[in-house]
Structures are given as C-alpha cells and as structure tokens.
Amino acid sequence: xxxxxxxxxxxxxxxxxxxxxxxxxxxxxxxxxxxxxxxxxxxxxxxxxxxxxxxxxxxxxxxxxxxxxxxxxxxxxxxxxxxxxxxxxxxxxxxxxxxxxxxxxxxxxxxxxxxxxxxxxxxxxxxxxxxxxxxxxxxxxxxxxxxxxxxxxxxxxxxxxxxxxx
Amino acid sequence: xxxxxxxxxxxxxxxxxxxxxxxxxxxxxxxxxxxxxxxxxxxxxxxxxxxxxxxxxxxxxxxxxxxxxxxxxxxxxxxxxxxxxxxxxxxxxxxxxxxxxxxxxxxxxxxxxxxxxxxxxxxxxxxxxxxxxxxxxxxxxxxxxxxxx
Numbered sequence: 001x002x003x004x005x006x007x008x009x010x011x012x013x014x015x016x017x018x019x020x021x022x023x024x025x026x027x028x029x030x031x032x033x034x035x036x037x038x039x040x041x042x043x044x045x046x047x048x049x050x051x052x053x054x055x056x057x058x059x060x061x062x063x064x065x066x067x068x069x070x071x072x073x074x075x076x077x078x079x080x081x082x083x084x085x086x087x088x089x090x091x092x093x094x095x096x097x098x099x100x101x102x103x104x105x106x107x108x109x110x111x112x113x114x115x116x117x118x119x120x121x122x123x124x125x126x127x128x129x130x131x132x133x134x135x136x137x138x139x140x141x142x143x144x145x146x147x148x149x150x151x152x153x154x155x156x157x158x159x160x161x162x163x164x165x166x
Numbered sequence: 167x168x169x170x171x172x173x174x175x176x177x178x179x180x181x182x183x184x185x186x187x188x189x190x191x192x193x194x195x196x197x198x199x200x201x202x203x204x205x206x207x208x209x210x211x212x213x214x215x216x217x218x219x220x221x222x223x224x225x226x227x228x229x230x231x232x233x234x235x236x237x238x239x240x241x242x243x244x245x246x247x248x249x250x251x252x253x254x255x256x257x258x259x260x261x262x263x264x265x266x267x268x269x270x271x272x273x274x275x276x277x278x279x280x281x282x283x284x285x286x287x288x289x290x291x292x293x294x295x296x297x298x299x300x301x302x303x304x305x306x307x308x309x310x311x312x313x314x315x
Contacts, residue, residue, distance in 0.1 A: 069234070074226065076216040078209045085224055087231045096248045099235040101228060121235035123253035128263040130230060135254065 013094060020110075025152065033155045034114040037162075041113055043106055046073050046084040054102045057118055059163035060154045063090035063098055082106035084113070085125035087121070096139040182300055196298040208292040216287040222281040226274040231269040 041049040070084030
C-alpha cells in the first residue's frame with residue numbers, strides 16, 4: 001500500500017515538474033527572450049535594436065557579427081505596427097561567411113521592439129536542399145525538431161552568456 | 167407572485183444576450199460599418215492592406231536572402247571546400263536550391279504586386295466614399311445566359 005502511494009506521488013510529482021518546465025520554456029520563448037535587453041530602444045532606434053539582436057544571435061552561434069547586408073524599416077500609416085528586418089553578415093571561426101536573418105517587430109502593448117523569427121540562413125536543415133527521397137521521412141522529422149530545439153537552446157545560451165559578458 | 171420567478175429572469179437574460187449578439191453582429195457587417203463608423207472601417211481596411219504588403223515584401227526579402235546565402239555556400243564550397251554538412255549541402259543540392267529559389271521568387275514577387283494593388287484598391291474605396299450597397303445585387307457576369315469566356 002505504501003509503495004503504491006509512493007509511486008502515485010512520484011508520478012504526480014514528475015507530471016507537475018514537466019508542466020512547470022513546459023510553462024517556463026513557453027514563458028521564456030514567448031515573453032521573456034523576445035524582449036530581453038531591447039527595452040531601452042525607441043521605435044526610431046530600430047537599427048540599434050536590430051544590431052543588438054544580431055550581435056547576440058551571432059555570439060550564441062559562435063560567430064562574430066560584421067555588418068548588415070541590408071536592413072529595412074517599415075511602418076503602417078494607419079495603426080501602430082512597425083517592422084525591421086535584414087540580413088546580418090557574420091564571420092565563422094574557419095574564415096567562412098554566414099548570413100543571419102534578423103527580424104524584429106514593434107509591440108505597442110509593451111512599447112518596445114521584440115525579437116521575432118531570426119536564424120542562420122541556408123543551414124543543412126533548410127528544406128530548400130531536400131529532394132523527394134533524400135532525406136527520408138525520419139530524418140526530415142529529426143531535422144525539423146532539431147531546428148526548433150536548436151533555436152531554443154541558442155536563445156537560452158544567449159541569455160546565459162551574453163556577447164558583452166555582462 | 168411569479169413576476170420575478172427564476173424562469174422569467176432567465177428568459178429576460180437570454181433575450182438580452184440574443185439582442186446583444188444581433189447588435190454586435192450587425193456592427194460587424196460592412197453595410198453597417200461603412201455607413202455608421204466609416205472612418206474606423208476604412209482605417210481597418212487600409213491597415214490590413216498595409217500590413218499585408220509589408221508581409222509580402224518581407225517574404226520576398228527572406229527568399230532573396232536565402233538565395234544569397236545558398237550562392238555564398240556554393241562559392242565557398244568551390245573556393246575553400248567549406249560545407250556545413252556534405253551529405254545535405256553539396257554542389258548538386260546547392261545548384262538545385264538556387265534554381266528552386268528563383269522559381270519560387272516569381273510567385274513571391276507576384277504576391278507583392280497583388281498586395282500593392284489591394285492597398286491601392288482600399289485607398290480608392292476610401293477616397294470615393296464607398297458604401298456597401300444595401301440591396302441584393304446580381305452576381306457579376308451572371309445576368310446573361312452566355313457562356314463565360
């Protein structure tokens with residue numbers, strides 16, 4: 001009877017732990033990280049905000065940010081939406097060049113820039129390289145899940161080890 | 167007295183909810199909104215079209231950036247033998263990726279044109295003070311018995 005009760009408590013405990021972990025990851029990915037360290041930039045300081053995001057992403061990927069290939073700012077005339085996107089040119093340790101897509105959106109609700117879909121371009125998990133048979137179904141799933149997990153891990157890494165070391 | 171019986175109160179509440187639903191629903195129809203609150207109505211239309219245009223431009227840019235990155239990988243593979251994964255990223259797959267990107271680009275560029283046309287259309291509606299017609303209008307081209315070209 002006691003062993004059964006113990007098992008039951010353990011199952012409930014693990015379920016609670018899993019729920020809290022999932023909640024923390026959701027909070028981190030959807031609320032905390034998009035805004036992290038972008039609080040100080042106004043709508044007009046989009047270039048500074050994008051550069052901070054690009055430097056952080058490059059550092060977390062083990063690259064060094066060099067410059068923007070291009071950076072575009074767009075806003076609507078009716079309403080408050082504003083967007084900035086561009087391509088950051090980064091240098092890899094082996095001397096090669098990597099291009100990173102940087103995309104921020106202005107949040108009226110939070111009054112600041114928020115990080116959006118940002119990633120390294122033309123990495124092996126890009127579907128642009130796939131053919132009908134290569135990679136196979138299992139490898140496709142593995143690459144797709146790995147792409148998402150890599151972005152999450154990279155964001156966590158960026159917060160734990162920021163580029164300027166602060 | 168049965169004037170405030172539970173049943174009657176519930177009936178009144180249900181009726182009030184029904185009336186509120188009808189009012190709210192009516193407020194969302196273009197027939198109502200374009201007449202009663204036309205400024206807000208057109209602001210919504212133009213804002214939506216503006217956001218669409220920005221999104222389509224961004225998608226086009228993302229495709230172009232990917233094409234640029236793929237070309238860069240091809241160039242680095244030829245020049246310094248650099249590839250992140252020889253199984254997936256090799257000369258054959260890179261050349262195919264460039265061709266594929268260029269094909270998709272045609273469609274993405276067309277979407278930008280369509281979005282800009284839509285924005286122009288919405289602005290023209292506002293300029294002309296357009297109002298959603300109230301009557302039932304016959305479907306365009308359905309009046310004559312001729313076969314459509």
